[in-house]
Amino acid sequence: MHVYTHAACLAHDTGPAHAERPQRLEAVTQALREQLPTLQWRDAPNASIDALARAHAPSLLRTVLETAPRERIMLDPDTVLSPDSAEAALRAAGAAIAAVDAVLGGQTTRAFCAVRPPGHHATADTAMGFCLFNNVAVAALHALDVHGLQRVAIADFDVHHGNGTQAIFERDPRVLFASSHQMPLYPDTGHASERGVGNILNAPLAPGSGSEAFRSAWTDRLLPALEAFAPQLLLVSAGFDAHRRDPLAQLQLEADDYAWLTRELAAIADRHAGGRVVSLLEGGYDLEALRECSVAHVRGLVVQA
Numbered sequence: 001m002h003v004y005t006h007a008a009c010l011a012h013d014t015g016p017a018h019a020e021r022p023q024r025l026e027a028v029t030q031a032l033r034e035q036l037p038t039l040q041w042r043d044a045p046n047a048s049i050d051a052l053a054r055a056h057a058p059s060l061l062r063t064v065l066e067t068a069p070r071e072r073i074m075l076d077p078d079t080v081l082s083p084d085s086a087e088a089a090l091r092a093a094g095a096a097i098a099a100v101d102a103v104l105g106g107q108t109t110r111a112f113c114a115v116r117p118p119g120h121h122a123t124a125d126t127a128m129g130f131c132l133f134n135n136v137a138v139a140a141l142h143a144l145d146v147h148g149l150q151r152v153a154i155a156d157f158d159v160h161h162g163n164g165t166q167a168i169f170e171r172d173p174r175v176l177f178a179s180s181h182q183m184p185l186y187p188d189t190g191h192a193s194e195r196g197v198g199n200i201l202n203a204p205l206a207p208g209s210g211s212e213a214f215r216s217a218w219t220d221r222l223l224p225a226l227e228a229f230a231p232q233l234l235l236v237s238a239g240f241d242a243h244r245r246d247p248l249a250q251l252q253l254e255a256d257d258y259a260w261l262t263r264e265l266a267a268i269a270d271r272h273a274g275g276r277v278v279s280l281l282e283g284g285y286d287l288e289a290l291r292e293c294s295v296a297h298v299r300g301l302v303v304q305a
């Protein structure tokens, strides 16, 4: 199993008091290196402009890549652009593309992208919610438009709704987007009534919900939809901020819930997608929970590879 990361992802400098900080990624990569020694580590390349432009408007590419601030600037109240953010964003999206190339090229069946900034809030033309480029959307469009796939599924278990991913694909039936998330919570989208062209499936969970509600949402609604869609590639927006220790939300998951869902998702990929899964780190803001949950998640992908 491949893991893609790059030192440039640590240089995206969000400032001293920001939840989305470099220590998050250090915690994840250190835990994976210590606890899963058989992983094959790869340096993430830069995404090409063409690859980014499949998901994003020229105006957003200019904002992220050409602003080149000499000190941190705020793109919105949550989202920072620092002098080194452009390369971090290029490497994060580039990891996703390289991972898709690796699994579709038969070099591995499973890949994890240990990257930041995260991506699932970024829309076609707007960076928001700590996200600059929508890494998972860039990966999906690369798989569809370059590799010629016809059905790509995105499972998003970050505690926040992946509004950007949904917005990019809500009129594209080649992609099924299935998300569980806390509601109410930022960014206040993700109602069950938001269905796209029948390709969007949202399972909002009330604050305080734990393992039982989470597993029911996936078992009863999201996993059957993924199964029926029969994806040729499964992408995962893997945020670990629904863990009970997370400071930004109020769900009550344990690491074992991530292990469980990972096994379920991997089984669907095994049945329909030749086992091919590319998972991307999204949120997760408690370092201890990040260590535990990322290991539980990646271990769940490795075991069945």
Ligand SMILES: [Zn+2]
Residues within 6 Å of the ligand: 158, 159, 160, 239, 241, 282, 283, 284
């Ligand atoms: Zn999140």
